[in-house]
Amino acid sequence: MRTPLVLARHELRLLVSLALWVARRRHETGSGTAFGYARGQGPVMFGLAFVCVVESIAMAVLLRDYPAVHRVVFILDVYTIVLVVGMHAASVVRPHVLDAGSLRIRRAAHVDLRIPLEKVDSVRRELRTTHQRADGELDVVIGAQTSVTLELTEPVAHFTSLGRRRDVRLVRFHADDADRLVREVRREVQAVRQARTAPSALPSPLPDQPA
Template identity: 70%
Template sequence: MMLALVRHELRVLASLGLWVARRRHGIGDGTGFGYARGQGAMMMGFGFVIVIESITMSVLLRNHPAVQRAWFMVDVYTLVLVVGMHAASVVRPHVLGAGFLRVRHAAHVDLRIPLEKIAHVRRESRHTHERAEGELNLAVGAQTTITLELAEPVAHFTFLGRRRDVRLVRFHAEDADSLVSALRQARNVPSPLPDPTG
C-alpha cells in the first residue's frame, strides 16, 4: 500500500513539472483528448480551503511555534498535491493511438483498451454512477460523457493494485463528439440502438 502511495505521489509531482513546461505525458504519435476543464473550479476551491485553514491554524497555534511550523508544512504539501492532481489531469489526457485507446484519470488510472475489443461507443452524458461489477466510471465533476461497451473484458488495476475485469467503461472528455467520431473512424465501431430508458 505504501509503495502504491509513493508511486502515485511521484507521478503527481512529475505532472507538476510537465504542467509548468507545458508538455503532455504519453501522447507519442497518438491524439490527446482532454478532460480536466470540468474540475478546475472544484480544485481551485479545495486549494482555497487549504489556504484559509493554514492561515486560521497559524493564528490558533501562534503560542506553539513547533506545532505551527509542522502544521504549515503539512498544509503546503497538501496544497502541492491538490495542484499536482489537477496538473496530472491536464498533462495526462486520453490518448487515441494506432490500435488502442488509453483512458486516463489524473495519475491513478491509465487503462489501455485495444480498439478491436470495443463493441460499441456512444456519446452519453451521465451525472449519476452507481458502482456495479464489471463497470468502470471515471467521472469528472460528477459527469461522464462517453460510454464504451467492450466485446471482452480488459484488466483494470485499482489504485492499490487489485485487478478488476471491466466490460463497460464510462469516462469524461471535453470534446466528446470528436473523440467518439475519431474512435468510430479508427475502429469502424457500430453505433448502438438508442437506449429506450433514456
C-alpha cells in the same frame, strides 16, 4: 508494506505531473491524439486549494504561541496544497490518448486503462451524472459526470491504484470534446476492422522456367 509504497508512487506521479504542467508538457501522448477532460473540474480544484490556504492561515494564527507545532503544521499544509494542485495538473498533462491501435483512458494519476481497438464493440455519446457500481463496469467520473460510453467485445483488465484487478466490459468516462472523441474512435475502430477483414494479397506467380 505494499500500500505505503503504492501511495508513495502515487504522490510521486502527482509531483511529476506538476512539473510537467509548469513546463507545459504532456505525459506519454506520443503520436496519438489527445483528448482532455479537466476543463470542468479546474474551478473546483482551485477552490479546494484556496480553502487549504485559508485553513493554513487560520492555523498559523491559532498556533502562533507554539512555534514548533506551527512549523510542522505549516509544512503539512503546504504539502497538502501542492498535492491538490498536483491532482489538477495530473488531469491536464495525462489526457486520454487515441492512436492507431488503442484508446488510453486516464484520470489524473489514478486511472490508466489501455483498450485495444479490436476489442471495442461500440462507442456512443452518453451524458450521465449518476453512477452505481456494477460488476464488469468501470466509471471514470470527472466532475460527477461521464459523457462517453464504451462497450467491449471481451473483458479487459483494469488495475486499481492499490493493484486490485477488475475485468471490465463497459467503460464510462468523460471528455471535454466528447463528440469529437466518439467520431475519432469510430473511425479508428472501422479502420482496424477493415484491416482485419481485408483479403491478403495473393503471391505473384513464379516466372516460367526455361526448358
